[in-house]
Amino acid sequence: MAQDDNSGAELAAADSSHAAHASDASPGTALIVQDAFENPGFPAHRPRVTDENPQREKRAQRTVYTLFYLSILGSLWAVAAYMLFPMESNNPGDVRLNNLFIGLGAALALLALGIGIVHWGKSVMEDVELVDERHPIGGSPETQAAAVKVFTDSDRESGFTRRSVIRNSLIGAIVVFPLPALVLFRGLAPQDQLPVPLLSHTMWRKGTRLALDPSGAPIKASDVTIGSAFHVIPEGLNDLEHGKLDEKAKAAVLLMRLEPSELNELPERKDWSYDGIVAYSKICTHVGCPVALYEQHTHHLLCPCHQSQFDVANHCEVIFGPAKRPLPQLPIAIDDEGYLIAQSDFTEPVGPSFWERH
Amino acid sequence: MNRQKRRTGRRHPLATVALLAIGLVFTGGAYAALSAGTTAQAEADSTSQQTIEEGKKLFQANCATCHGLSAEGTDTGPSLVGVGAAAVDFQVGTGRMPMQMQGPQAQEKPVQFTDEQVKQLAYYVASLGPGPDIPDDHLVNGGGDAANGAELFRINCAMCHNVAGAGGALTEGKFAPPLTDVSGVHIYEAMVTGPQNMPVFNDLNISPEDKRDIITYLKYVQDNRSPGGFELGSLGPVAEGLFIWIFGLGAIVAITVWITAKSN
Numbered sequence: 001m002a003q004d005d006n007s008g009a010e011l012a013a014a015d016s017s018h019a020a021h022a023s024d025a026s027p028g029t030a031l032i033v034q035d036a037f038e039n040p041g042f043p044a045h046r047p048r049v050t051d052e053n054p055q056r057e058k059r060a061q062r063t064v065y066t067l068f069y070l071s072i073l074g075s076l077w078a079v080a081a082y083m084l085f086p087m088e089s090n091n092p093g094d095v096r097l098n099n100l101f102i103g104l105g106a107a108l109a110l111l112a113l114g115i116g117i118v119h120w121g122k123s124v125m126e127d128v129e130l131v132d133e134r135h136p137i138g139g140s141p142e143t144q145a146a147a148v149k150v151f152t153d154s155d156r157e158s159g160f161t162r163r164s165v166i167r168n169s170l171i172g173a174i175v176v177f178p179l180p181a182l183v184l185f186r187g188l189a190p191q192d193q194l195p196v197p198l199l200s201h202t203m204w205r206k207g208t209r210l211a212l213d214p215s216g217a218p219i220k221a222s223d224v225t226i227g228s229a230f231h232v233i234p235e236g237l238n239d240l241e242h243g244k245l246d247e248k249a250k251a252a253v254l255l256m257r258l259e260p261s262e263l264n265e266l267p268e269r270k271d272w273s274y275d276g277i278v279a280y281s282k283i284c285t286h287v288g289c290p291v292a293l294y295e296q297h298t299h300h301l302l303c304p305c306h307q308s309q310f311d312v313a314n315h316c317e318v319i320f321g322p323a324k325r326p327l328p329q330l331p332i333a334i335d336d337e338g339y340l341i342a343q344s345d346f347t348e349p350v351g352p353s354f355w356e357r358h
Numbered sequence: 359m360n361r362q363k364r365r366t367g368r369r370h371p372l373a374t375v376a377l378l379a380i381g382l383v384f385t386g387g388a389y390a391a392l393s394a395g396t397t398a399q400a401e402a403d404s405t406s407q408q409t410i411e412e413g414k415k416l417f418q419a420n421c422a423t424c425h426g427l428s429a430e431g432t433d434t435g436p437s438l439v440g441v442g443a444a445a446v447d448f449q450v451g452t453g454r455m456p457m458q459m460q461g462p463q464a465q466e467k468p469v470q471f472t473d474e475q476v477k478q479l480a481y482y483v484a485s486l487g488p489g490p491d492i493p494d495d496h497l498v499n500g501g502g503d504a505a506n507g508a509e510l511f512r513i514n515c516a517m518c519h520n521v522a523g524a525g526g527a528l529t530e531g532k533f534a535p536p537l538t539d540v541s542g543v544h545i546y547e548a549m550v551t552g553p554q555n556m557p558v559f560n561d562l563n564i565s566p567e568d569k570r571d572i573i574t575y576l577k578y579v580q581d582n583r584s585p586g587g588f589e590l591g592s593l594g595p596v597a598e599g600l601f602i603w604i605f606g607l608g609a610i611v612a613i614t615v616w617i618t619a620k621s622n
Contacts, residue, residue, distance in 0.1 A: 048621050092585035100587060122621040212563070213513050220562075229557035231513050256557070292517040293528060295555035300529045304517060309529055320529075 042129070050123045060123040067116030071109045078105030196356050200349040202234075202251040204330060209235035210255060210279065210340040218339045219255070224277050227296040230255040232279065234342070250350055252282040253330055254292055255340070256312055258299060264314050272331040274340065279330040280316050283351040284308060286323040301327070324353075406481075413482025416475055420456055429486055434460070441551065442489020443480035448547035450476045452540075462531035463554045490550040497570045498542030500577035507575030510568055514559060522584070523576050524592035528555065538580055542573045 050057040081101035087094050138144070154160075160167055189195040209218040213231040216238040224230060232253040240247060260276040272278075280301070284291045289305035299313040308321030316327040328350050331343035349357050370376075418427060424435030431437030438446070449455040450471060454464040471479070480492065512521060518534035520526050525536035532555055537545065549569055552558035564572070583589075590597035 046620075050621070093583065095585045096583070096587055118617050127621075214509060223560070223562035225558055225560050227552045227558040228560060228563060230563055290517065293534075294557050295528060295532065296552055296557045297555050298529070298532075302529050304526070 042131075045129060048123060048127055051127060057124065060119070064116050064120045064124060067112045067119065071112035071116065074105045074108030074110075074112060076105075078102050078109065081105050196354075199351075199354055200357075201345055202350060203237060203247045204234055204251055204342045204345045206342065206344050207335070208342045209335070210253065210332065210342065211235040211237070213252070214238075220338045221274055221277060221334050221340050222338060224255060224257045224340075226257050226259060226276065228255075228257050229292075229294045229296070231282075231292065250283070252290065253279050254282045254294065254301070255279045256294060256296075256299075258313060262299070262313050266315050269315065269329060269331070271333075272329055272343070274332055274334055277332065277340070278312065279332050279340075279342075280310075280312065280327045281330065281346060281350040283327075284323060285318075285325040285327060286321070286352060288351045291327065409478050410482050410485050412475075413478035413480070413485075416471070416479050417482055420470075421479075424457070429483060438483050438486065440487035440489045441483060443484035443492050444490040444547040445551040445553070446480040446483045447476060447492050448544050448551060448553055450479055451547075452544055454553070463533070466535065490547070493543060493546045493550075493566070493569075497566050498546050498573055500542055500570075500574045502567065502571035502574035504571070504575045504578040506568070507571030507573070507578075510564060511572050511575050514564065515572070518556075520592060520594075522579055522589070522592035537576050540576075542577065545573050545576060546570075 050060050078101075081098070081104075085094065085097040085101050087098045139147075190198065210230075210232045211218050211234065213233045216233065216235065218235055219230060219232065232255045233248055234251050237244060237248055237251065255277065256279075257275075257277045263273065263276055263278065265273065282290045282292055284303045284305065286303065286306055286308050289303050291301050291303040291308070291310065293302035293304060294300075294312070295302070299311060300319070301310040301312055301316065303309075303321065303323065306322050308323035309319045310316040310323070310327050311319050315329065318324070318326060328346045328348050330346055332340055333343050335341045417425075417429065421429075421435075424432060425438050426432050426435070429438040431439075446455075449464070451469060451473075453467040453469040456470060457464045458467060469476070477492075483489075484491065511519075511523075518526055518528065519537055520534075523537035525534050527533050534556070540548075546569055548556060549559040549564065549572070550561070559569075561569075584592070590601055
């Protein structure tokens with residue numbers, strides 16, 4: 001009962017206050033704030049030390065011109081440093097000294113200039129506060145009406161809305177215009193070869209010997225001891241006259257030997273390895289970084305760019321990271337002399353996805 | 359005359375002392391030379407039975423818990439038959455063995471044995487089965503072709519150890535250690551034996567001369583400062599980005615605050 005009484009009293013009080021302010025508030029307003037925030041205006045002008053103390057003003061002036069003289073000194077020093085620390089010998093240490101001292105001079109010149117100008121403006125120039133009133137963004141009603149009239153007049157005169165066939169054909173022409181530029185991108189690909197087969201095939205052929213990077217010496221199966229990792233290029237890559245790097249970028253292979261018992265091979269790839277020696281493309285299937293961080297005991301291959309991990313013991317399947325496909329395996333065998341050879345090219349495109357492969 | 363003759367015939371009072379001193383120096387010197395010769399011989403002689411016996415005692419006292427009494431291996435440590443003297447000299451000589459605790463990989467720590475004891479252990483293990491030997495000095499003193507070494511390093515090593523040899527992370531807590539203060543012998547031994555998870559680079563993959571060139575390149579990087587100024591650990595964009603975001607942007611923010619603050 002007591003509670004009811006209370007709430008009744010409050011309602012009555014609210015009612016009376018509402019009635020009292022009915023004249024200056026809209027009928028929907030429930031609460032009238034009495035202590036509205038008042039515009040405090042601008043703070044009082046505070047004079048600077050340099051305005052009150054002539055000695056401080058003198059000192060500020062001295063600081064400013066000293067900074068400008070320092071700037072001159074820095075510029076001159078940069079010129080002197082160019083002559084005092086030349087890059088004439090083959091010692092790379094000279095480059096460091098040359099760059100360091102020229103840079104220090106130039107930095108001093110610009111910084112002293114900038115700091116001097118700002119200090120001048122802040123403490124020596126006259127300190128007057130100005131108010132710039134904002135003008136409204138929208139134009140006057142007459143200007144707006146005139147603008148609208150221009151639009152409606154021109155629409156009426158040209159018939160842009162009325163003559164819809166003309167309008168639509170114009171829009172079509174504008175949309176189609178950039179198409180030639182898109183088609184011209186085709187010219188960036190080699191002209192006499194289709195890009196898709198180019199991306200799908202590498203230099204590896206049936207019988208190509210596996211050779212050491214960079215010397216190009218062929219590798220015997222007996223050279224590859226357990227735990228070894230060989231960085232491999234196809235034999236004959238070094239003899240190419242054109243496109244050597246392009247071919248290397250696709251054909252680079254990492255050759256590893258594991259204990260044959262640790263190797264878990266797919267049934268259809270049983271004859272792709274030789275006595276525990278496996279060869280995998282070194283190009284990551286994510287965005288094409290060279291994957292070569294091989295750990296010989298865990299058989300993990302780590303890509304340094306985005307931390308994709310491949311398990312060499314399990315046909316290089318992805319065990320971590322953003323790569324979606326296992327690294328392509330190069331089927332290998334040995335020839336009559338004991339050298340490692342490729343059985344064929346990779347059976348799938350190496351490296352990252354492209355339009356026709358995803 | 360008489361007096362003069364007597365004077366010439368007479369020995370100096372200190373002559374005996376001098377003679378004695380000369381004699382002592384000779385015998386002492388000869389003994390020292392001889393004994394030094396024998397110890398040098400004992401150290402260099404990898405097949406000396408005495409060295410191997412000493413090594414065996416050290417092995418059984420310090421390594422047998424994990425590697426087995428005759429290095430045949432147990433559940434906690436691999437067999438050391440056939441790993442060669444180079445593997446022991448690397449693992450024990452850099453303090454990685456005896457291992458502090460099982461973990462992703464053996465950590466470097468202060469070396470636990472004297473150089474002689476390390477050699478004795480190495481030759482004992484080498485006597486168990488053939489394996490790579492400790493390399494000759496001319497292969498590890500850095501007298502090769504640094505440019506060739508740099509190319510080989512970039513192809514075979516830089517992906518894990520960083521192009522400037524600053525080291526880098528591998529999977530699951532393992533890492534490739536920095537090569538900035540590793541001796542030439544240990545670099546060579548690591549290449550031929552493949553410690554921890556490092557692959558083996560045998561002499562048919564990278565010839566001994568090429569290994570010497572790689573060591574020469576690493577010594578060159580150690581001895582010559584980077585021409586680009588502050589290396590920031592040679593870690594590339596991570597360290598450089600952190601530096602420029604914190605100090606570069608910090609400086610810009612500070613200057614902006616100063617420009618807009620009212621002069622007092």
